[in-house]
Each structure stands twice: as C-alpha cells, then as structure tokens.
Amino acid sequence: MRNPLQKRIVRELRTEWKKYLVVSVFMILTIGFVSAIYVTNGSMLATAKNSQSIYYLEDGHFELKKKASAVLQKKIASGEKADIKAYYQKQAYKKIDATIPEADRQAAYKQAEQEIDSEYQKAIDKYDLNDSSFIAQKVKIYPNFFKETTEKINHKSSTIRIYTIRKSINRACVMEGSLPKKNNEIAIDRMHADNAGIKVGDTLKIGHQTFIVSGLVANVDYTALFQKNSDVMFDALTFDVGLVTNRAFASIDTTIHYNYAYKFTNQKGSNSKAAYDFLAALITQTETNNNKIEDFLPAYINQAIQFTQEDMGSDRAMCGMILYILIVVMAFIFAITISSTITKEASVIGTLRSLGYTKKELWNHFMIMPMLVMLFACCIGNLLGYTILKNVVVQLYYNSYSLPTYHTLFSWDAFIQTTAVPLCLMLVIDGCMIHKKLQLSPLSFLRNDLSKAKQPHTIPLRHGSFMHRIRARVFLQNIPAYLILFIGIFFVMLMLSIAMGYQTPCRIIKTMFLL
Structure with missing residues (x-):
C-alpha cells in the first residue's frame, strides 16, 4: 500500500508554496553571500600569501639619515655587531693626536680610557650588547x-x-x-x-x-x-x-x-627574534660609521603589509556567526510552523498513530519539508556564491584593499560551513522540537490534549481597573513569546546597524546591476 503521507507533502507544497518560496529566497541569498565571502576570502588570502614570494616581499626595511656607503652596506649585511669600544677608542685617540702635543699624549690616553669605559657602559645598556642569545642574521x-x-x-x-x-x-x-x-x-x-x-x-x-x-x-x-x-x-x-x-x-x-x-638569507629563530638581533647589529654598525637610523620596521609588524590579511581573516568568523544565527532563527521558524501544524491536525495524527504509524515515520514526514528547503537553498546558494555573488564580494575587497590579481580557488571549508553545518543545525533543532511534540499518546492527539505541563500558578491581580488587569494578564501569559520577539528584533537591528556602518550597501547594489 502506498504511504498516504507522501500525498500530504505534495499538497502542502502546492498550497504553501508562497511561504516556502520566500523562505528559500531568503536562505539562498544569505547562504550565497556567505559562500561567496568564504570562497573569495580564502582565495584572496591565498593570493596575498603567494604574492609575497612571487613579488619578493621584503622582510623589513630601515631608513638612514645619510646614504650608506658600499662598505657600510656590506657590514650591515653580515649581521654582525660592530666593536663599539674600539670605535670609541679610535675616535678619542684621533682627537688627542690632532689636538695634544706628543709629550702629553700618554696622560691624555689614560684619561680618555676612563671616559671610553663610561661611554661603552652606556652603549651596553642602550644597545644590549651583552645579549647572550644574540645570533648574527645575514x-x-x-x-x-x-x-x-x-x-x-x-x-x-x-x-x-x-x-x-x-x-x-x-x-x-x-x-x-x-x-x-x-x-x-x-x-x-x-x-x-x-x-x-x-x-x-x-x-x-x-x-x-x-x-x-x-x-x-x-x-x-x-x-x-x-x-x-x-x-x-x-x-x-x-x-x-x-x-x-x-x-x-x-x-x-x-x-x-x-x-x-x-x-x-638564512633566518634563524622567530620573526621577532631575528628582527631584534638584526636591529642590534644595525645600530652598532651605523653608530660606528657616522650614520643614524631614522626608522626601522620589520614586515611582521608593518600595517601596510599585515593589516589586510588580519582584517580579511576576521571576515570569515563574522560571516559564519551571522549565517549560523540566521539558520537557527529559520530553524525555530520552521519548528514553530510545524508545531502549529501538529496542533491543528492533532486528530489526524492520533488516527494515524492508532492505525499503526510509528513516531519515527511521522517524525520523518514532518522533517522532509524543512530539510528539502534547506538543501535546495544550500545548493542554489553555493552555486550563486561561486558565480555571480563571488564577483560582488571580489569588487568589495578590491574597493577596500590594494590586492594583486585574484584567482578563485575551490574551498572545502566553504562547502562545509555553508552546506553541512546549516543542514546539521536544521536537523538538530527541528528534529528535537518535533520529537518532543510527538511524545504524546495517540489518545492525547485524538482528544486534542497536547499540553503535558500542568496549569501554571497565576499571579493574583487585585489592583487597577478591569481593562488594566486584562492587559497585565495577557502580558504575563505571553512573556515567552515577547522574549522571543525581543531577541529577534535585537538581532535584526544589530545586523542592520553593522550593515549601515559600512559604505558597502550602495556598492553591492551598484555592482549587482553592473553584473
């Protein structure tokens, strides 16, 4: 005998197609944009990372007050520290030889040694010359x-x-x-x-x-x-x-x-340690060659290089959070709709249960529509994410960052986050709520007695006019519904505030029209 529940699915789809169409379009656009962001974000990050080797990105840079001679550049490239004390001594002796007669120079040399020791001690403290962990970075x-x-x-x-x-x-x-x-x-x-x-x-x-x-x-x-x-x-x-x-x-x-x-040429240690060792050598070499450092900036803390990747990396987490919030909201909407259908058709469900239909068969029946809608939205959304909507997101990234030529890469992570996870969330949330609703006995369904909880204790209202007490009673009895409404409005306003905070909506619309 053919299962009569199959006819109900077709009839429900035919009578409620407008509702399912609106939900499907909303989910398609949401999943499509998130999928496009995941795909584009991953491809952009891979492109930015690969471009560092393709276009030979620096490990850092420094600026000197004067142009460095070939000798100084060679010394800096060695990564070795200069002998600061020998430099101070040479400068002091040179000054003594130029200004003091030869007969008095020995005494001047001894006095200069004390001053050199003092200056050298200051240099040790200033440049950390006695760092035992120093490694020469060529x-x-x-x-x-x-x-x-x-x-x-x-x-x-x-x-x-x-x-x-x-x-x-x-x-x-x-x-x-x-x-x-x-x-x-x-x-x-x-x-x-x-x-x-x-x-x-x-x-x-x-x-x-x-x-x-x-x-x-x-x-x-x-x-x-x-x-x-x-x-x-x-x-x-x-x-x-x-x-x-x-x-x-x-x-x-x-x-x-x-x-x-x-x-x-052969980095030893972490980025920060290598940069610290190189800076120590750079300071001593410029000091001993009558030059001065105006600026020093390693690549790993250079915002012009790192900001883009760090900022794009945060987009995935934000979009994933928004997607999951929307999926949970839609799952609850489906659950409430299905719960209302179960309440409305309680006698039919009781009859089916009496005829031998199991709770599992009814659970499967009520789960078909939300899972079909979600699967359809995931497939079409991912298709749009890899085609039309991807170009919209690419244009948004190019409007924000100065990135090289972009190439789209397939992302399993994007597929899992925008297909597998939403389907699992829908299955778990709706499945649990429907399972709880179907725990009643067939007799309870036939009697339309679907409430398992006892009548809650009502709060006595003795003050105020008759109309005020009615309004208060309605409010107290519907606090859970008002709470859910408040949470929904809160998330909607939060997402609207985030959207209005960026100058992107007009660009999105303009780009979509151009496409």
Whole structure:
C-alpha cells in the first residue's frame, strides 16, 4: 500500500508554496553571500600569501639619515655587531693626536680610557650588547629610496610617495596599463586611483611637474595604504604610492629618504627574534660609521603589509556567526510552523498513530519539508556564491584593499560551513522540537490534549481597573513569546546597524546591476 503521507507533502507544497518560496529566497541569498565571502576570502588570502614570494616581499626595511656607503652596506649585511669600544677608542685617540702635543699624549690616553669605559657602559645598556642569545642574521640589502610630495588632480590634493621601478624587491603587480617607460609617466596605486577617480591616461601634477598615468598597480608592500605605521587607519583617498623611471625620480625636487629593504638569507629563530638581533647589529654598525637610523620596521609588524590579511581573516568568523544565527532563527521558524501544524491536525495524527504509524515515520514526514528547503537553498546558494555573488564580494575587497590579481580557488571549508553545518543545525533543532511534540499518546492527539505541563500558578491581580488587569494578564501569559520577539528584533537591528556602518550597501547594489 502506498504511504498516504507522501500525498500530504505534495499538497502542502502546492498550497504553501508562497511561504516556502520566500523562505528559500531568503536562505539562498544569505547562504550565497556567505559562500561567496568564504570562497573569495580564502582565495584572496591565498593570493596575498603567494604574492609575497612571487613579488619578493621584503622582510623589513630601515631608513638612514645619510646614504650608506658600499662598505657600510656590506657590514650591515653580515649581521654582525660592530666593536663599539674600539670605535670609541679610535675616535678619542684621533682627537688627542690632532689636538695634544706628543709629550702629553700618554696622560691624555689614560684619561680618555676612563671616559671610553663610561661611554661603552652606556652603549651596553642602550644597545644590549651583552645579549647572550644574540645570533648574527645575514641579510641582503636593497636600496629602496623614496620621495614624498603632493599629487593634484581636479583641484584635489593628496600625498604621494614615489619610488623608482622596483625590480629586485617589492615588485609591483600591474592591474591595468603598464609600468612607466618614459620620464613623464607614472604608475600609481590602483585602489587610490579608484577612490580618487583617476584612470590610465589622466594627467597628474606631481610637485611642480606633470606626469601621465601609464598604469595602475598593486604593491606587495602596500596592500593597505598606511602612510605611517602609527596611523590608526589607512587612507586610500589622500595617500598614494607611485612608480617612475630613475631619471624622473632624480628630477623631482624634494627630500630623498634613504630607505633600505632587507631579506634574511638564512633566518634563524622567530620573526621577532631575528628582527631584534638584526636591529642590534644595525645600530652598532651605523653608530660606528657616522650614520643614524631614522626608522626601522620589520614586515611582521608593518600595517601596510599585515593589516589586510588580519582584517580579511576576521571576515570569515563574522560571516559564519551571522549565517549560523540566521539558520537557527529559520530553524525555530520552521519548528514553530510545524508545531502549529501538529496542533491543528492533532486528530489526524492520533488516527494515524492508532492505525499503526510509528513516531519515527511521522517524525520523518514532518522533517522532509524543512530539510528539502534547506538543501535546495544550500545548493542554489553555493552555486550563486561561486558565480555571480563571488564577483560582488571580489569588487568589495578590491574597493577596500590594494590586492594583486585574484584567482578563485575551490574551498572545502566553504562547502562545509555553508552546506553541512546549516543542514546539521536544521536537523538538530527541528528534529528535537518535533520529537518532543510527538511524545504524546495517540489518545492525547485524538482528544486534542497536547499540553503535558500542568496549569501554571497565576499571579493574583487585585489592583487597577478591569481593562488594566486584562492587559497585565495577557502580558504575563505571553512573556515567552515577547522574549522571543525581543531577541529577534535585537538581532535584526544589530545586523542592520553593522550593515549601515559600512559604505558597502550602495556598492553591492551598484555592482549587482553592473553584473
């Protein structure tokens, strides 16, 4: 005999199709966007990580007051500490030889030794020269000089940091156009160009000169446009990074910053320990060569490099939390709907139970629709996440960060988080609530006596008018429903506040129309 419950599924779907359509569309869009974020986020993080080796990202950089000689660069590259005491002694003896007669020099030398010991002790305390854990970190030094000046276009002014075309370190990914080939051409950051409305072929006034934008690039050491590492937030609108030819760089009339990038040739220890040891050697070498350190910044604490990956990494947790909250809410909506159906058709369920239908068969029947809707939403949502909605999220990321060319990668994690987990949540929540509802006996269903709990003790209301007591009684009897309503409104307002806090909704709508 054919199971008559199967006909009920088709009839319910035919009569309640509007409700299931609305729920399905809502879940498809939610799962689709979250799936797109998971896929794009994972692919973007992989692209950013791979680009560090492809475009030869620095391990850090330092800036000197004066241009380092070839001898000083060689000493710094060795990673060894300089002999500070011998340097102090040499400087003192040189001064004595130049100012004091030969007959009096011995006494002057002895007096100078005491002063040298005092200065050396200060250097030991200042530079931690007696660090027993010091390891010489050999590096390769790359001149990475830059100049800063003003950039003007259409009466808008920004600060631009200009480098020569870098071929050995921190190479640029060309997103549009090409690197400059002529002395009047410049390639600028792609994200800044988008925010400032600059396109390839536009004319920029850099300082007192005019340049033509030859290309838009993404610099591996400026995935987020921080002008200073101490800045709270990057500014892609008023700060830019540009690349020009060597001759054009020399023609820009502004102060040159003697910046040097370094790469460890054989790093020993953690990033922080290696940077600390290298800094100790750098300080002593510059001190003994009449130079001075203006800035020192390892890559692992450089916000222009690390901020993007750290910020994108937090997107997954936030989107996952929002998805699970929505799934739980939808599961409870289905559970309440099914509970209402069970209450309305209690006599039918009692009859089926009396005819021999088990609780398991009825449980399977009531679980089919929510699981089918969720499975359909997961499949279509993931399909949209890998196609149309993925492009929306990619555009959002490119509007926020200066990232290199992106390639989509399949993510099992995204599939599990947006398909397996929602199905499990729906199965557990709805399954438990339906199982609890079906624990009543067939006779209870036939009598429509579906309440297992005893009549709760009512709070006596003796004061106030008759209407006020009625309102109070209704409120007290429906406190659980009001609590659920409050929680639902709270989460809705929270998500709306988060959405309105970002300047992304208009971009999402605009991008969807463009697609």
